[in-house]
Amino acid sequence: MADNLNxxxxxxxxxxxxxxxxxxxxxxxxxxxxxxGSVTATGDAIIAPSGLSxxxxxxxxxxxxxTGATVAVTGVxxxxxxxxxxxxxxxxxxxxxxxxxxxxx
Amino acid sequence: xxxxxxxCTSFKxxxxxxxxxxxxxxxxxxxxxxxxxxxxxxxxxxxYTTSGEVANGNxxxxxxxxxxxxxxxxxxTTAFLDFSDVTLSSSTFTARGALIYQVGGSTPAVAVLDFGxxxxxxxxxxxxxxxxxxxxxxxxxxx
Numbered sequence: 001m002a003d004n005l006n007x008x009x010x011x012x013x014x015x016x017x018x019x020x021x022x023x024x025x026x027x028x029x030x031x032x033x034x035x036x037g038s039v040t041a042t043g044d045a046i047i048a049p050s051g052l053s054x055x056x057x058x059x060x061x062x063x064x065x066x067t068g069a070t071v072a073v074t075g076v077x078x079x080x081x082x083x084x085x086x087x088x089x090x091x092x093x094x095x096x097x098x099x100x101x102x103x104x105x
Numbered sequence: 106x107x108x109x110x111x112x113c114t115s116f117k118x119x120x121x122x123x124x125x126x127x128x129x130x131x132x133x134x135x136x137x138x139x140x141x142x143x144x145x146x147x148x149x150x151x152x153y154t155t156s157g158e159v160a161n162g163n164x165x166x167x168x169x170x171x172x173x174x175x176x177x178x179x180x181x182t183t184a185f186l187d188f189s190d191v192t193l194s195s196s197t198f199t200a201r202g203a204l205i206y207q208v209g210g211s212t213p214a215v216a217v218l219d220f221g222x223x224x225x226x227x228x229x230x231x232x233x234x235x236x237x238x239x240x241x242x243x244x245x246x247x248x
Contacts, residue, residue, distance in 0.1 A: 066195075066197075066226070066227055066228030066229035067225075067226065067227045067228070067229045068196075068226050068229030068230035068231065068232065069196075069224045069225055069226040069229070069230075069231050069232070070230075070232040070234055071200075071220050071224045071231075071232065071233050071234060072234045072236070073203070073218045073220070073233060073234065073235060073236065073244065074110070074218075074236055074242070075185075075235075075236050075242055075243050075244040075245060075246055076110060076111060076112040076216045076217075076218075076244070076245060076246070077112065077245075077246040077247070077248055078112045078117055078245075078246070078247045078248070079247075079248050080247050080248065
């Protein structure tokens with residue numbers, strides 16, 4: 001950045017003549033560092049934070065309830081059987097025969 | 106193809122051979138497999154088969170569900186046994202019948218069950234409800 005000075009004392013000894021031109025001035029930049037100080041709050045303070053608000057858009061949910069099936073089965077039965085048999089023995093020859101025809105069990 | 110309810114003939118022989126044990130301390134286990142109407146099951150069925158079985162998935166696992174045995178007992182002159190009801194959840198399939206069989210070995214058949222019609226579950230429970238455990242209705246009876 002450059003600027004100009006005018007009038008007496010505008011320059012150094014023997015710099016320029018009377019009424020002759022301005023003295024050019026060159027300024028350099030200023031570098032500064034800023035920082036935010038801490039803030040201390042005193043006294044009673046009531047902070048009432050407002051609630052957070054969010055908008056939720058739910059998608060479509062499909063619940064399949066389905067259809068079950070209950071099968072009431074019936075049992076199976078087996079029949080146990082005992083086969084026929086014959087009991088026999090030696091004939092007592094001394095007896096008087098009274099044999100009869102066999103009619104089965 | 107058809108599913109005819111029956112006590113499998115081979116099971117009767119297996120009983121006499123002492124190859125079937127439903128007692129409380131049995132080391133054997135049993136399953137119930139489900140079949141579609143394309144299956145061919147009857148008293149002549151001797152073992153578990155994959156032919157006509159409900160496809161794996163959608164709530165059903167091929168080879169069927171494990172059965173929990175209610176130990177045999179008697180009433181009058183009839184001996185019988187029972188199984189706990191079986192529920193297959195989240196099921197989507199159709200079954201027309203079932204086969205109860207022994208797990209392991211040659212997977213010998215016990216009994217064929219005919220559901221009477223196609224039974225379908227759609228995203229629901231498929232429940233097999235066994236009959237009252239008594240001398241007249243139990244799932245397996247010997248009179």
